[in-house]
Structures are given as C-alpha cells and as structure tokens.
Amino acid sequence: xxxxxxxxxxxxxxxxxxxxxxxxxxxxxxxxxxxxxxxxxxxxxxxxxxxxxxxxxxxxxxxxxxxxxxxxxxxxxxxxxxxxxxxxxxxxxxxxxxxxxxxxxxxxxxxxxxxxxxxxxxxxxxxxxxxxxxxxxxxxxxxxxxxxxxxxxxxxxxxxxxxxxxxxxxxxxxxxxxxxxxxxxxxxxxxxxxxxxxxxxxxxxxxxxxxxxxxxxxxxxxxxxxxxxxxxxxxxxxxxxxxxxxxxxxxxxxxxxxxxxxxxxxxxxxxxxxxxxxxxxxxxxxxxxxxxxxxxxxxxxxxxxxxxxxxxxxxxxxxx
Numbered sequence: 241x242x243x244x245x246x247x248x249x250x251x252x253x254x255x256x257x258x259x260x261x262x263x264x265x266x267x268x269x270x271x272x273x274x275x276x277x278x279x280x281x282x283x284x285x286x287x288x289x290x291x292x293x294x295x296x297x298x299x300x301x302x303x304x305x306x307x308x309x310x311x312x313x314x315x316x317x318x319x320x321x322x323x324x325x326x327x328x329x330x331x332x333x334x335x336x337x338x339x340x341x342x343x344x345x346x347x348x349x350x351x352x353x354x355x356x357x358x359x360x361x362x363x364x365x366x367x368x369x370x371x372x373x374x375x376x377x378x379x380x381x382x383x384x385x386x387x388x389x390x391x392x393x394x395x396x397x398x399x400x401x402x403x404x405x406x407x408x409x410x411x412x413x414x415x416x417x418x419x420x421x422x423x424x425x426x427x428x429x430x431x432x433x434x435x436x437x438x439x440x441x442x443x444x445x446x447x448x449x450x451x452x453x454x455x456x457x458x459x460x461x462x463x464x465x466x467x468x469x470x471x472x473x474x475x476x477x478x479x480x481x482x483x484x485x486x487x488x489x490x491x492x493x494x495x496x497x498x499x500x501x502x503x504x505x506x507x508x509x510x511x512x513x514x515x516x517x518x519x520x521x522x523x524x525x526x527x528x529x530x531x532x533x534x535x536x537x538x539x540x541x542x543x544x545x546x547x548x549x550x551x552x553x554x555x556x557x558x559x560x
Contacts, residue, residue: 249344257558373456
C-alpha cells in the first residue's frame, strides 16, 4: 500500500456518512470523557446606573441527528454605583465539530494512515486509515437491482398494451363463472412479476435491511475497499450524492489482502445465497451477459468476490 500527504488537521470537511455512536465512544476514550457544552463568562465595570436585562437564544437546523447547536447570551445591569456587566455564552458541539476534533487528534498523534500515491507504508488490521476512492455500488446486487427496475417498467408496459378482457356471458349452468383463458400479455406480465419478486428476495438476502455494501476504488494504488454502511447514518439514504464520486473514508482496517494474496473478500459470506449450488449462480451470470450482449439492457455480470489488493474497513465517517 502507499501513503499520500494528509490534508491539514484543521481542514474543514463535509460528512455524508457519520457513525455517531462510534464517534462518541472514541472521543470519550481518548479524552477520558469530554464536554459537549462549553460555558464562557466575561465581565466589565461601567460608571452608569441602570436596571436592564435581556436574553436571546437561537439554534440552527441540521440534516444529521446533531446535538443542539445553540448560542445564548444574557446581559444584566444592577442600579448601584459602579455598575457591572456580565455576559455568558454557551457553545454546544455538533457531530461535525466532534469529527473534526477526532480527525485532528489522529493526525497530530500520527495514528492515521492515508492511501494514495507516495511511499509504501504497511497497513495492519486494527489501524486507523483514511482511504480515498470513488464509490461504486455492490458489484453483485447492482445488476439485479437494475434488472428488477427494468422488469417493473416492462410489466407496466405489458399491462397497458394488453387489450381488456370482455365480460363472459355464461348460460344458466355456469352463470356467474368466468372460465376465460389468460391472455399471452397477462401470462407475460405474471412471469415478469415473478422474476422481479425473486430478484427482490435475492438482493434483500445479500444486503440485509438497514445496511448497504459499497465498494471504493483507488486507481493510483489499484486497491479497493469494501465497506458496509448503516443507512441510519447516511445523509442521503438513496446514496445519490455518494455513488460514482470520490470521497475519503475514515475507519479501522478489519482485513487487508495485499497484491498476490490468496482468496478475496466474499460478498455472499453472510447470506443464504452462499448456499446456492454453483450452477444456479452461473446461470444467473449467463442470463445477465446474454441480456447485455443482445442489447436488451446494459448490465454487467454480477461479481461474488473482490480479489486482492483489497481491504475491508469498519467506517466511522465518509467525507469530502
């Protein structure tokens, strides 16, 4: 692996993913507990008598489940000789400011390894890493998601184009019954719906509800990172702002397979699909290739393994 120059510890970053539970645990461990509220009191003496008081407070909205961001001020003057003025300001940290604090600590203590262009630097399991790469969807489920959406459009189109079935006029012996046959269009629509349901079950088993597996590609080093994200910590759950764009990932290395290592990262390891016979997965791959070669849809063959060089990262934050 290689190491690139870190941007400064005081760099301002915008997080699109932030695991607040891990963030708070790490900061509390590093600082032996920390304060979310800082209170500053200032005062001065004036030669004017008055009796006034005023208080103001405002807060800012946020997209994350941030702590309250508030600033409050209080002014009081007593009507005595030699008046005094005091002002109290309350500062409350947001999750973004706490991320800045953690990243600055890791950089200042040389605990953070960056991946990019530069001199070789070993990365061990359990070490902190800042991985820069372009976000890509799960290479196994992405094609199935696309195919399922295409089939849903085809099903609607088939339903619209099929002619209405005339009401059946039965005799006294079968009055009220409708033994009419299903039209070819309806049969095709039912088949499309069944295939779509199968693909939904397939992708839902590989990526459990509330989680998403994302691949990050670092072109200079040829490394790829496999990351599992919790949807609750995403700023945009559709991940439209994340996919196919370059971001940095702050996290811990869970597994590192350098170039030439045996094996790879199995994307189906914790799913029921892993128990399918190899023939079934092979047929699914052939179906995808056939649809793409015939020009029916732009699909790539699903991949079940990410080959080295690759690392698995437990993410804390993803940011620009």
